Amino acid sequence: MPKVFVVEDDERLQEELCKLLELEGFEWLVCAGFEDVAGQILDAAPDCVVMDAMIPGGDGRMICRALRRSSDIPVIMLTCLDSEFDQVTAMDLGADAYLTKPYRPALLMAHIRAALRRSAPDSRSVLTHRGVSLDLGSGEICCGGRCSRLTRNETRILAMLINSAGSTVTRQELMCELWESDAFVDDNTLTVNVNRLRKGLASIGAPDDFIVTRRGEGYLV
């Protein structure tokens, strides 16, 4: 499991960030106090660092510079200020990405995944639910030895349903997820995508009720 190191001084934000990371399948670490943050990060050797640009007793950009002296671990900076100056200096100091609060969680996760892919390109993640496995990289679904390939949109829909297995996902949530990856689909396209996904699942012998429709609410696996 990839390890993400979180440096955030707002307790609520830190707590929520860690919960989200856990849910998305990451291991998380937080710093113990804000003394020698760079040293703590190097000791923990995480796969990615998510850091607030303004932390007590220090400046995230200085920590970033200290880290860069001995490591090329991906760093994602978070900040409230959206002045261009901060962005430029953070990038100069070696941050991989820079997000302004209140960032969209999906965007943050996308940046973390992209940073991890850059540093460890061969990491493959596979989701499994009720005997169906989904390879997020290739979009391949397999069930009992039979395999089929999904399109990018279908893969994202199925991944979101499996990640929230047991709870109903609304159509709006699915659409937002697709929009986040630049597929600005409308309601009809979503229906078409879900129907194709169902056909794909049926073709490899997945159970008929693998995706349940909750009328007027959404879908559930």
Next chain:
Amino acid sequence: MSARTEEEARFTPGAYLRDRWGSVLAWLLAALGIGAMTAVLGVTSDGSLVCALFVAVMGAVAMAAGYLRRRSFYAKLAHSRAALEKSYHLASVIERPSFLEGQLLFDACCEVCDASGNQLASEQERMRALQSFVDLWTHEIKTPIAAAKLTLSRMRGQDATSLRLDLERIEASCERALYTTRVGLVEGDYAIEEVQLLDLCREACKSLSHLLISSGVTPRFELGPHDKVLADASWIKFVLRQLISNSAKYGASSIVFKSWVENPGTPQGCIVLEMADDGQGIPADEVPRVFQRGFCGSNGRAQGSATGMGLYLSSQLCEALGVNISIASVLGQGTRVMLAFPCDSTRLR
């Protein structure tokens, strides 16, 4: 200010004489009187004429001396009034005159200038304090909004979906509060850089995805991947968000983003970004007024939630950036908003 409604007074010899018609009349009567009296007392007609002329010349000399004494002061006053941008500095650029009426006026003018200068300084101080409070507040509110977004991202279902829409609206309101206090202040903190229009439009739509999806609006992007403009990314994104949420509010089901180059290679060359929606449109007589502060058209009044600030702020920000914003609409068919970014960076303010 009310004096301005009458014809503006000018200090000319004719005006000076008209102003002192009593004295002029008195001198003339004196000249005539002396002439008549000396004639009655048996002086020759030539002698009477000389006496009358002597008195008349004395009168003219007195008038001319009075005029010349005042002229330099009034000339300086008129010149300073025309040259000064801020009239409350007037008292500090003119000198106290040597004649009585001038001194009375000058003292009153000094008092008015001091008072308005002080008032202005304290208003500016108050405005600065308010601005820094709003800056701090919008800065602080971002952290709990970010935390709430993270919490919501772990939740699924109808309730979470509608909470996300509300949060998106809260965020938009906070952003508007920030820009409302910023606009019109000394043009300051923007940073001109090269921005990719496609990325900017996509990002603006994503940041309003809940509003757009729940209102059934689908964006389409017909922009080249290489269309780049010189602008401040966060300001333009704010403008786009105002335009996009207007489209969503007023019945659009699609928004098409397009761009093209106008007058390439000339100093007027610009890249135009067009946002065309198929919403209810704006009545023709209201189109010229949509960028006015606080203007809510008949559409906005029918909705009840319009503040008349979105387009006003957008046009102000565009003006500060040197971007030309224009709007065209056909009632019942849709609205097009065009943003023209100058290609020549020297034309940016």
